[in-house]
Each structure stands twice: as C-alpha cells, then as structure tokens.
Amino acid sequence: MLKKRILAVLTVKDGLVVQSIGFKKYLPVGKPEIAVDFLNRWGVDEIAINVIDASRRGRVERELLERVSEFCFVPLTYGGGIRSVEDMKELVQAGADKIMLNSLFRQSPEMVSEGARHFGNQAMVVSIDCVKTPQGYRAWDHLSRKALQESPVEHVKRAEACGAGEIFLNSVDEDGRGRGYDLELAREVAQAATVPVILCGGVGHASDIAAGLAVKNVAAAAVGNFFHYTEHSVTLAKAFLKAGGIPLRLDTYFNYAESKFDGEGRLVKKPDHALKEMLFEFHPMEKI
Amino acid sequence: MKSASPPQIAIVEYGMGNVRSVQNALEKLGSRAVITADPAALAAADGLVLPGVGAFGLAMENLRGRGLVECLNRQVLEREQPILGICLGMQLFAERSFEMGEYEGLGWIPGRVEKIDSLSRLQVPHVGWNETTPGAENPLYRNIPADSHFYFDHSYHFACEPGFTASTVSYGHDLVAAVRKKNIFGVQFHPEKSQSAGLRILRNYLNFVGGGC
DSSP states (O other): OOOOEEEEEEEEETTEEEEEETTTEEEEEEOHHHHHHHHHHTTOSEEEEEETTHHHHTSOOHHHHHHHHTTOOSOEEEESSOOSHHHHHHHHHHTOSEEEESHHHHHOTHHHHHHHHHHOGGGEEEEEEEEEETTEEEEEETTTTEEOSSOHHHHHHHHHHTTOSEEEEEETTTTTTOSOOOHHHHHHHHHHOSSOEEEESOOOSHHHHHHHHTSTTEEEEEESGGGTSSTTHHHHHHHHHHHTTOOOOOOSSOOOTTOOBOTTSOBOOOOHHHHHHHTTOOOOOOOO | OOOSOOOEEEEEOSSOSOHHHHHHHHHHTTOEEEEEOOHHHHHHSSEEEEOOOSOHHHHHHHHHHTTHHHHHIIIIIISOOOEEEETHHHHTTSSEEOTTSOEEOOOSSSEEEEEOOGGGOOOSSEEEEEEEEEOSOOGGGTTOOTTOEEEEEESEEEEEOGGGEEEEEEESEEEEEEEEETTEEEESSOGGGSHHHHHHHHHHHHHHHHHOO
C-alpha cells in the first residue's frame, strides 16, 4: 500500500538553514548538509530545500545542492531563484529530483510545461503561499509581500493545467507558529486538486501532522522548524503517527515501536529501571 | 570480508535525469562509479547502470543519437555484462512503449510499457513509498526485510512476460516492480532514493557484479 509521506523542509538563507517565522523573522539553525545527513538517518521520506534569498540574488544555489545531495538518499526537491530551463537542468545535474517553482510560475507559467517536457511532470512541483483575507484565502506573492487576486484553488488549477506533478501548499499565517496546519485551507485545496498535495506551515507537535494527513486527499505533510530541535525528531513523529493508525514507512534501524507517547506526540519517559537496563545495551552501526 | 577491489560500475550518461544520485549511492557503498557515454569506458566496467527519468521516446532518441544502442546490445546480450536499469532505464528494456505515442525499446525483455490504469480511481502518477512482493529467488532481494519500502515515481509501467517479473508492487493492480533475465536486472523504483532498503538492493547488485552469484 502506498504510504503517506513526511517531508522535511529546509529553509535556507545566506547558506544556512534557518527557522522561519511568518515569512519575516529568521533564526539560524545550521549547515544544510548536516541537517540533510541527520534527517536521512532518522528516516525522513523526502527533503525539500527552499533557498529564500536566491530570487533576490538572481541565481540558483548549485554548489549547495551538490554538497547536500551527497548525504541524501531520499528524493530531493529544490526551490529558489529558478528562472529558466537551463537553471533546472543545472539543478537536476547537481542532484535535484524535483524542481519547485513559486514566483516563476506566476511570472511565466509556461516554464512549468517546459520543465515537464524535459524532466517529466513528476519532477515539477508548484509551491503556493496562501494568506487568509476577509474575502477568503488568497495566493500571496513573497516578492511584493502582497496578497494576489487569485484564490489558492484557481492557482492550483492553473498549475495542474500547466503540468505540475505536485502542489506544495504553504500557509503564510501559520508559518513557524507551531499551532498546526491551516486545515480549512488544506481542505479547500486538497478537495479541488487532482495531483498530490503537500501541506506545509505550522507544525508544533506530531499530533498536528496527524491532523493534516487526516484531511482527505492530502498526500504528504511537510515539516520545517519542528524537526530541527529534537534528537530522532522524524522517527519519533513517525512512530507516534503509525501507532495512531496512519499508514507510514518506518524502516529505520531504530523505530520506537515499544515506546509510549502522550496525546500531542511527546515521548513518555520510561520507568527508571527500564532506563537503567538500556544503559548497557549495545547497538552497533547499521551495515549495508 | 572479501578483500578484492570493489567492482567498477559505469553509469550510462544519455541526458536523462539525475545520474549524480546514483553515483553518490554507489560510491557510498564503496564502489567506483563513473558517469560516461564512451563505449570503451562502458565496456571496461564490471557492470552497468542505466538510470533515467523522463519520456521514453526522448530516451531512445538520446541513446541512438549517442550510438549507445549497438554498444549496449553488444555488451549486454553478447558479452553478458551485468546491467541494472532504474525506472525509465528498466522500461527501456521493453519491446515497445505507448508513452505519448508508440516507440520501439531495446527489446531485451518481452513486454510493453503502458500507462497505469487510472480506472482504479487512484492518483496517477504513482508517487511515494510502497512495499514490493518479490517472486522466487532473486539475487537483488537478498537480506531485504519483507516490509521494506521503496520510492516509486512513475505514470507508466512495464507489463512484461510473467517469467521475467522479479517483484511486484500493489497500486490498484499488481504492477511490475523489478525484472530479471540472466545478467539483466531492472527496478521500477529508485534504489538510490530509497534509503537503507534501496542501498541494500544496490549492494546486492554490486555483489552480483563482483562475484557473479
């Protein structure tokens, strides 16, 4: 059976992974290659790298992608600063499996079809940032920092018609807030989309991921900040979700299958005697 | 532990997709992997990998344009050099494909490439992690835990003759996930993008290339 996917999003600014809050505040996390290496070991299903200052610099971060792809044995998506099919070619050569377009789709939608012709529809992801306005949800332009006329659903329909293989749906309001995904937005878009929809923005607890994946037609949950601050964050979240009956891949060497979680998905401390026993357990490195 | 030098792998470069990931994965496993379209370099390798993402017609055109079809036929069919096809690379082993037209393939394994039947009301493409069911003894599946997941990303599938199916994946119907015919191996999923389970598949291929078992 096909599983729901858990993506890690690395927001990169000035060459560093950052924590992003509300699309305007950024706190440094660390080197992208180190984050990618750990996320891989912890069993993430996919990684998306979003270079937020690439548009302003006017170039794609090829070297960065080459560096991280060495540690990445799951699908890798790159977004940021893409202006042409030549850029896309360069990125695919550097190790990208999928290309994520945001402002380029708004400026020249034909670039999605153009990219799909070269790399297939499955390689083209259109990312849409959304805000809630008194008139309902609206797509948002991060360059002008303004809401657009178009609704998210209209935006998605247009992206699909151009050949987008997946939709990456981001909530500007919930970004970095840790209050959970904007589920109303998710429902609105997932219902209308015919290609897989990836939710992003707002996860503060593993239970928020469960709520997002429970929305009909949502194929994947993307997580940014929440994965950066705990050891084995991905594995723990997956173990909690799997225990809750969500079909997921949990193939890691360590899987927390025996562990207990609280309602929000936090690991419950084992009794002292159990921890004492674990002190002397030997776990060799996995050999392949 | 065998002390013999690790097998040398040549990854066929023909302008289709992310070959660097395949090289990264093989090098992580300690093998030497070169990306090349040079017939001499392909012939000199212990084993070949034919990767590929994109459209079937364009892929065959690129292989022909680089004069690689004769070279691959000679190496794989006559000299029985091992080859592993990945995703589109595996589909190219078919006799023909119906992806956006009708195209002739390499014709090494009887069967044709067809669109995944969306009558089953499932989303096409088939994107994400899924389990496979291996058939009888297959060197690629040694030491692979039964519940391992692999990363799939495809809209077309290889409907090959049952005798050559090495494993299947369930997506509405049972689709071919891996094929084998003597020295010819193919997988529909991306082992280079399927973490530990995928690396194990590549390890098994390297063992086959190195030891011929």
